[in-house]
Amino acid sequence: MTTNYLIIGSGIAGLTFAVKIAEKFPGRTVTIITKSNDDETNTKYAQGGIAVVLNNKADSFDKHVNDTLIAGDGLCDAFIVKMVVREGPKRLKELIDWGANFDTNKNGSFSLGKEGGHSEHRVLHHKDITGYEIERALFQRVNQLKNIIVLSYHFAIDLITNKCLNSTKVTDLTCYGAYVLNQKTNEILTIKAQNTILASGGIGTIYGHTTNPLIATGDGIAMANRAKAKIKDMEFIQFHPTVLLNSKKGSSFLISEAVRGFGAYLRNSKGNRFMVSYDNRAELASRDIVSQSIHKELKKTGDDCVFLDCTHLPIDVFKEKFPSIYNKCLSEEINVSKDWIPVVPAAHYLCGGVVVDMHGRTSITNLFSCGEVSRTGLHGANRLASNSLLEALVYAHNIFMFLSENNNLHSTVNVPSLNYNPAHHTEERVLIKNITKELQTIMRSHAGIVRSNDQLNRGLKELNIIYNKVEELYKTSKITTSLCELRNMINTAYLIINQSLKRTENKGGYFNSDYETKKTLKKDRCV
Template sequence: MKTNFLIIGSGAAGLTLAVKLAERFPKKKITVVTKANKSESNTKYAQGGVAAVFNFKEDSYQKHIDDTLRAGDGLCDTEVVEMVIKEGPLRLKELMEWGARFDIDENGELSLGREGGHSNFRVIHHRDTTGNEIERTLLERADELPNINLLAHHFAVDLITEHHFPEIKTEQLSCYGAYVMDQISGSIFAIKADCTTLASGGMGRVYGHTTNPAVATGDGIAMAYRATARIENMEFIQFHPTALFDGKNGSSFLISEAVRGFGAFLRNKKGERFMLKYDDRGELASRDIVSRGIDSEMRESGEDCVFLDCTHLDIEELKLHFPNIYQTCLKKDIDLEKDWIPVVPAAHYLCGGVVVDMDGKTSLTNLFACGECSHTGLHGANRLASNSLLEALVYADRIYNYISKNLPSQTAMSIKKWNDQGTVMLSEFEIIQGKTSDLQQLMRRYAGVVRNNSDLMEASIHLEKLYSETEKLYQKYKLNTALCQLRNMVNVAHLIIQQSLRRDENRGGYYNEDYDKKKDLVGEKKQYRCALEINQD
């Protein structure tokens, strides 16, 4: 298959780019590849909202910039932060012009919420299903454009680069498209593209317990890694502090940050409101601090979870703002009017990924990346709540503008067909399921909220064996989605562990016990504030 623009992923980043390219170039072909149905993405499950400055009487770009830098703990790219925050409101207005319906107040103005780490009310939302509203808007827009070809249930296996043409010798690699598997027929074919964009989302399933959907297996990052693109900051995984805990295996349902912004308290089993021990902002501290606070309480008590208490809040207002959360809890026999919600930290967002510049360009020619799979420099060591959708919209626009001014030339190179001669069908899928479960347990145990170098080294040894076993399966059997995802998750786990071992200090979402001899979050409080003051200076 030939296309002008290949986009891998159908979330906010991928669909925004597809729509803009299709409208700008009506005679060119845009192909969007997504491995599930066309609406399944991390975007769809985003509850909290999108952070952007609209109330200039009380808020400002500088305040949003300062909050972002504070959360990023000194590792943000300040030029990127300023660019995203100043361009963000324009992208949101554009989305609203396309039909996105965000909540408004009694005066007809945007209803602005506040979430952890924010100094002002600036988060726009559609109740507690903001991501779903954005996804709906973009899909409806894409469906109106005949030059967008959206291939659902197609899995991108590998990027096509000079690695597939050993006769070509070059120092600067380029991307010519991707090999893609039709998940229904099992056939694998090449999509030749003038330029390719990775918008494939996150990698939360590497940990098993995650707020991410099942599709979040780090595919784009793994493909880019195998194609030798630059990957950085993989150690910075944001664990959402409050995922609904449902028994020993946890739960992937997210209890939005906005619930704490609405006034909910975190309590341990004794009923103590414990977060004020760790930060004066209490429940509204940034996610890394809240996650470690919960982890510390759980370690100290030996309990499997802590609790989110909404019983003191106006229940009718709570139902109005968070209908999905209220109903989901009710289905699990948790009545928010009288019951506390059992919660645990769960893998939520990756702050690192495929390195891109301010135009979304990767280290490979004609390969772009945007959304969670990319590393732009916006988030630094820890993402500020509700900055992710903002980043996706802004960078999709940046890529669009760059491509519009620098149209890639069509390559005359002939792409080779996928060769799976000598492989056989895999009949025992339990093998892959078992190895996937082993990987997830490994990552939760050795590379979770709190890490240490001994555990990371142990994880590296175990992962090497799992990598070898997975590659043998990959070479022996015809490909299927489960096997490809396992291979990708093993690659991503390797990046997380190795880049964790290279980091020799605690920053933002990364916390290693070996760099805090007291192993005491309360004692860390002053040190953290000093670092923030230095960063602000």
């Protein structure tokens, strides 16, 4: 199978690029592959919204830039931050033109929310299902474009590079597409592409307790790493501070940052508003600070959770702004007008990833990356709330602009089928399930919100054991999605732990107790 543009992933980043390039070049083919149904992405579960400067009287680009730099704890690329923030209004207008709806107030202007780390109200939202609304609008446009092919239930196994094509030493790597498993027929396809765009999302399932859907298994990171692309800042995992307490491990229900922006308080089991002791911004501190503060509070009290108190807020307005949160709490016998919501932090967002330049180019020729899988320099050590959807829109556009002006449509290389030995036995489902749980325990225990060098080294030793098991299984078993996902999660876990061990000071989402005496819990970052 041959295509001009192969897009791996169907979230806001991949779909935005697909729409733009398909509109510009109706005679070229755009192929989107996604391993689940087409709209099952991290975008779909984004409750909060898109951070864009629209109110120039109260807000400004400079304020948004400054908020992003503060959240990123000194590790953002200032040039990239300015570029993304200034592009925001234009990219938002395109999304609205494609049919995305955002909440308005009584006078018809956009209702702008304020979230942790933001100094002004600048977050556009569609109730508390913003991501779902964006996916709806983008797929509506995708379905109108005849040169876009969407292949659901197709799993990308590995990228095809010139290193795969010959055994001689390759110094300058080029991507020619991907090997893809049709999950319904079990056929392995060789999809040759002149340009490949990684937009495969995040890694939350590696931790088990996560806000991400189960499909977030770090596939794009692992594939890019095996292809020898540059990967950076994997130690910066953002844990969302307020996730509904869930006795089961797996995808958990997120209580949006916007709820705290609306005025909710965080309390411990004694009823104390503890955030005022950790940061001058209290509940509106950035996510890394709130998550680390909750971790410290739970360590002090020995409790299983803290509580989000919304009882002082106007319930009618709450129900209008956050209907899915209100109804989810009711289903758990929590009446937010009377009851506090039990919450804990959970793995939420990866700030690092596949390194790209401002055009979305990776270190491999003809391989581009956008969305959570990429490391652009925008987030630094910690993502400012609601900057991720903005980043996805801007970088999808940048890749589109680059490829519109630099048409990489000249590849004539012959790509062979995937070379692997016939299976000696079928997939061992129980073994894969057990190893996955073991991996998640390792990551939660040794590479979570607060780490230490001893914990990280212990995690690395335990990871080595399961790595060898899985590699042997991969060599001798039938290739399946669950086996490949487990392999990808282990590859990604290695990157997280190894890059954590290389960091020697606390920054943003990375907090190592060995360095706690060198820097307190970032009160110096308050403004």
